[in-house]
Structure formats: C-alpha cells, structure tokens
C-alpha cells in the first residue's frame with residue numbers, strides 16, 4: 165500500500181507536522197489536496213485531515229489506514245498547498261491555520277454506509293441540489309418498468325413518477341418513499357440520470373442594481389490604455405484624487421480581463437463593503453459575481469467555492485480574506501483603498517494582503533492594481549523606484565473642483581470665548597447647509613461620550629481593571645466601557661481614593677457630539693455611525709441609504725464616514741479634532757492623519773455644488789495638516805519619506821514585532837527575556853553582528869495589560885527579513901521555546917505595537 169502524508173485538522177502547535185497513513189486500495193487513486201477521515205490517537209477517534217504528500221513507503225512502522233475520502237469537499241490544488249507553506253513560514257502561523265484561509269474549517273462530517281464501506285460527506289454542502297429524470301432510453305413508462313423485477317416496489321414507484329423533465333430530490337421525496345440507494349441502482353441500470361445544480365446562497369442575487377457605463381475621460385482612458393499595453397503580469401498603482409472615477413477604471417480593467425478569459429478578485433476594506441460598491445459591480449456585471457466577507461457561514465463559503473470552481477463566478481468581490489478565493493485562472497487582483505490598514509490581518513495568519521497578491525502572481529499570470537487617493541508611503545515609494553507602474557488621475561471627473569479646506573486653530577477659538585467643540589466657522593457652515601438643504605459630514609475619531617473620567621481633587625483616573633487604560637463613558641448605557649476588552653463599570657459618584665465628589669468628565673466622543681448637535685441644531689435630522697451604533701445587522705446599509713436618499717442632514721461618525729462614499733449633496737465636511745490621530749505614538753501617525761483628512765475632505769462637493777471642508781486642530785502647522793490642506797500628496801510624501809529614511813522605518817526596513825502575553829506579570833517578562841536571549845544567541849551564531857544590531861531591547865508594552873493579560877515585547881528593525889524569518893522558524897521548533905508558558909505573537913510589519 166502507498167503512504168499519504170496528512171496534516172490533522174487541529175490548531176495545535178504540537179501537531180504542526182504531517183503524519184503518515186496507509187492508503188487502502190479502495191481509496192486509490194489517492195490525490196494530494198484531498199480531505200480524508202483518519203483514526204487518530206490512542207482512542208482512534210475519527211478526525212479529518214489534508215493529504216499533502218504521497219509516497220511509496222514510510223520510515224515509520226505500523227501505520228494506520230485512511231478510513232475514507234470526504235466527498236464534495238473542496239480539493240486543494242498544488243498552488244494552494246504551496247501558498248500554505250509560504251504563509252506558514254512567512255507569517256509564523258500553523259500550517260492548518262494557513263489551510264483554513266483557503267477552505268472552510270468547521271466541517272460537519274457525516275458518515276454513511278455504501279456497499280458495506282463507510283463513506284463521508286459534508287452536511288454543510290446541502291445546498292447542492294440533485295435532480296433526476298428518466299434516461300430517455302425507452303419511450304413509455306411501461307418499457308422502463310419492464311426492466312425491473314415486480315417485487316422491487318420502490319424502484320417501480322420512482323420510475324412511475326419520473327418523466328424526462330428533471331425533478332429535484334426533495335420533490336421526489338414528497339411523492340415517493342425513495343432513498344438515494346434506490347436511485348443509485350436505477351442510475352446503474354441506465355434507467356434514470358442524475359444531475360446536480362448548485363443553489364447559491366447569495367443574499368444580493370434578487371436585488372436590482374444598475375450602474376450605467378461612463379465614457380472614460382482623458383486621464384481614465386490613459387490609465388486604461390497603459391494597463392492594456394502590458395502583456396506580462398505587472399503591478400500598477402492607480403493614484404487618483406478623490407472623485408476622479410477610479411471605480412470606473414477598475415470596472416474596465418475587470419471587463420477587459422474577463423474578455424481575455426480570466427477571472428478577477430476585487431478587494432475593498434471590510435467597511436467599504438457597502439451597497440454602494442456592491443451595487444456598482446452587480447449593476448455592471450450581473451450574474452457572475454461572488455461576494456465574500458467574514459460574516460459568511462461555512463455553508464455559504466462552500467457554495468461560493470463551488471461556484472468559483474465551476475466558473476459560474478468569474479469576479480469575486482470581498483474584504484481581504486477574499487484574496488484566498490480558489491481561482492485557477494486568475495487574471496487580475498484589485499486592492500481598492502490600498503492604504504487601509506485592514507489589508508493587514510491582525511489574527512493568525514497575520515498576513516499582508518498585498519504580499520499575498522504578489523505571491524499569487526508567481527502562480528498565475530495576473531496583474532495587480534493598487535488604487536487610492538492617498539497611497540501608502542511604501543506603495544508610492546515602490547512606484548517611484550520599484551517594479552510598480554504609476555498611473556495617475558490628477559483631477560475629478562467632469563473637472564469638478566476639489567473642495568476648499570480651511571484650518572481652524574482651536575486654541576484661538578478658546579481665546580475668543582468659544583468653549584464648545586464646534587468652531588464658529590463650522591457652526592455657521594452647518595447652519596447655512598441646513599438652510600440650503602445640503603448635507604454635512606462630521607468626523608470625530610473617538611467613540612463613546614467622555615473619553616476620560618477623573619477626580620479633580622486627587623487626580624484619580626478611572627482605569628479598566630483588566631487593561632490599565634482609561635475607560636470611556638457611554639451615555640446610552642450610563643456606564644463606562646473599556647474599548648480594549650469590553651469591560652463595563654458604573655461611574656463612581658465619590659472618588660474611591662479621596663472620597664471627594666468632584667468627579668469630572670472630559671474629552672469628547674461621538675455620542676457626546678451627537679447630543680451637542682441635537683441641542684444646537686434641533687431642526688436637523690442627525691445620523692451617527694460608529695461601532696456602537698452599527699452593531700445591529702444591516703444598520704450600516706440602512707444609515708447609508710437614509711443619507712443617500714436625503715433623509716438626514718448631518719452624518720457624524722468615526723473613520724467609517726471617511727471612506728469611499730459618493731454622495732452628491734454633501735457640500736460641507738468637518739473634522740472635529742484632527743489631533744486625535746496625530747498624537748498616537750506610532751511612526752505612521754502623520755501618514756494616517758494625512759490620509760484621513762484627505763479622504764474625508766474628498767466626500768465634499770462631488771456633485772454640481774461646490775464643497776467646503778473645515779479641519780479643527782490644536783496643531784495647525786503640522787505638515788500632515790498643512791499639506792492635506794494644499795492637496796499636496798507629493799509634498800507630503802517627500803517629507804514623510806525623508807523622515808522614514810532617517811529613522812529607518814518602512815519602506816527602508818521591515819519591523820518584526822515579537823510579543824508575549826500572560827496573566828502572570830513576572831512570567832511574561834521572564835519568557836520574553838528568555839526568548840530574546842535564545843534568539844540573540846542564534847542570530848550571533850548564524851548571522852553575526854550586522855543582524856544583531858537590528859534587535860531592540862525587550863520591554864513592557866505601552867499598554868501594559870489587556871484583558872487581564874500582561875504584555876511584553878521587543879522589535880527588530882531589519883533589512884534581512886528572510887534571514888530573520890528562517891531563524892525565527894527554527895527557534896519555534898526548539899523544545900524550550902515550545903514549552904514557554906506565555907502566548908507568543910510574531911507579527912511582521914504590524915498595524916500597531918501598542
């Protein structure tokens with residue numbers, strides 16, 4: 165018997181290797197990529213696994229046999245298995261965690277007996293519907309009946325009720341008492357035929373969408389022609405100002421790719437998966453679209469998988485996880501709003517979607533298009549000096565002017581006696597807009613009500629007991645909540661430390677802003693959009709629809725309101741406090757601030773009417789603010805890139821974050837230091853001084869504790885990522901490291917290290 169190498173479907177670092185099993189003859193020809201059921205452990209419990217290799221013999225003795233193959237389970241192709249190994253090694257995850265990116269992991273495996281053998285199938289994949297009809301061999305029902313014994317009552321029953329028009333199994337079941345076994349016998353005898361049809365569970369299928377074709381303007385045409393002139397798989401950065409019609413260009417790229425007989429993946433940040441983008445793409449391409457996001461059930465994922473595999477889906481639209489769609493003939497990957505940090509995964513595997521796309525390019529002849537009004541500094545750098553082709557849309561469609569941006573120094577507001585969070589200019593703007601019936605978007609990067617509750621007498625601040633970070637007061641629940649762990653607490657009326665009753669609330673979040681707006685502008689219809697108000701399913705789409713239809717005057721919210729919206733009647737945008745992103749201790753804080761201001765400003769004046777933007781800040785001279793005011797992307801890029809170069813931040817290095825968490829404060833520091841020492845030794849032995857200099861000392865994390873777990877970390881700022889990755893992989897196989905009590909997190913170029 166031949167031998168199969170099998171990874172067990174379990175997320176367990178001690179099982180992160182393959183196990184050998186015999187392939188019984190009845191399961192030949194076995195293939196790599198199939199899902200099988202095997203006995204495992206002393207109890208021989210049945211468990212499923214993935215075949216990753218097949219060989220003639222094994223170095224181990226007394227192997228167990230594979231029990232069966234799971235029918236209907238998506239088979240992994242060669243390139244997908246290679247991708248899994250690459251993900252495992254590059255992002256330090258378990259092999260099975262990588263596999264789970266490609267296929268649904270929660271299998272409801274069912275067993276059935278067939279010809280005396282166990283066979284397995286998946287209960288989730290029930291939405292594949294089977295149809296039966298008479299085979300067409302004979303003319304009359306009597307002729308069919310003549311082929312079988314008179315005592316085979318069930319078979320006779322089936323034949324009597326079938327015709328040459330297919331009937332679903334469900335319908336057949338209602339009329340007869342047939343079983344699949346009865347049907348299979350009839351199929352074998354050639355009397356009936358079976359066909360399968362996938363009933364795709366697509367919630368968007370029945371909605372009517374339209375997005376008429378726009379004739380490309382000169383810049384769009386150039387971007388389109390340039391893309392078309394590349395034969396070999398290439399990467400592009402489409403840098404187009406807000407409202408320049410990037411979507412239209414993407415849709416043309418897709419159309420072209422489909423024409424060439426290839427398939428497309430269109431990725432957007434999770435939050436932008438709104439009816440707006442879905443409507444545009446469905447409106448243009450109708451049926452052959454699959455929509456993948458993190459809220460799909462496993463059954464729905466399998467449906468999508470099958471539809472992609474049998475080519476009834478040619479375009480996949482989705483958030484970052486859709487990059488793993490099983491397209492064998494991929495021709496194009498689009499990353500819309502490529503600067504968004506949601507393209508980096510914060511869970512294992514902690515992959516970067518763009519890097520995954522580049523890896524896919526090695527297996528498929530596909531183009532990659534990155535698009536943004538505010539490209540990440542790293543992507544733009546690549547476009548200037550690397551292998552990325554820069555395409556530019558420097559103006560808005562129909563030459564609509566960019567809205568004018570005003571900077572308001574909030575210190576001056578205070579001197580002038582204005583103690584509210586709304587400057588006089590913004591106030592007048594809102595009033596005027598209400599009068600004219602035009603819409604306003606207000607952006608504040610903090611949710612909740614008051615962001616800081618403290619005692620004015622002794623300075624005691626209310627912190628989360630689990631996280632050692634200040635809690636935010638939420639007015640709707642009249643409680644304080646921790647934004648890291650969700651812990652809730654009543655606000656003390658008396659200071660627990662000094663018994664004074666001088667408890668003060670400061671700092672303003674979206675909830676408080678909403679209450680203030682309702683007070684100042686009682687006539688206004690106001691909508692709030694943040695993670696608190698968007699918890700209910702469908703709330704997001706509803707809010708956007710209401711605003712789109714003009715049923716509200718003001719939309720206020722967190723980052724959610726800054727992205728991608730194309731509302732023609734918005735003429736005023738206010739940034740309540742630009743500083744909130746600027747003061748985060750992160751090397752990307754300026755970049756993030758520039759992007760947020762530019763993006764939210766870009767929501768104004770997209771129709772016939774002129775737009776205006778008011779940015780409130782305490783740091784009116786910061787370059788991220790002045791250069792966004794001037795719409796000077798290139799100027800911002802130049803300033804930022806020289807700072808990155810001086811500090812050796814990406815793109816001039818990669819940052820490897822190595823963190824530990826543990827409920828025990830002493831243990832976590834000990835484990836972190838131990839790991840650091842081991843790594844230090846290994847790097848010294850294998851690589852030498854140059855790499856050692858790239859390691860920074862371990863320390864407690866800026867947020868010392870989250871969710872009751874203490875945190876320590878160190879970083880490596882490196883130009884030798886590949887060497888480090890292989891050393892880290894080696895280290896994680898060492899017994900001492902595997903036995904550390906603390907949880908280890910390795911994150912390459914993380915979104916943040918707080």
Ligand SMILES: Nc1ncnc2c1ncn2[C@@H]1O[C@H](COP(=O)(O)OP(=O)(O)OP(=O)(O)O)[C@@H](O)[C@H]1O
Nearest residue numbers: 378379380381406407408409410411412561728730
């Ligand atoms: N060639 C064109 N002629 C006229 N209108 C166009 C053309 N191309 C696109 N549009 C329209 O212009 C508007 C803005 O386009 P789109 O939303 O694609 O901009 P964008 O570049 O993606 O902007 P943002 O980065 O702000 O999301 C849309 O309403 C779109 O239908």
Ligand SMILES: [Zn+2]
Nearest residue numbers: 619622659662
């Ligand atoms: Zn006090």
Ligand SMILES: [Zn+2]
Nearest residue numbers: 628631646649
């Ligand atoms: Zn907490």
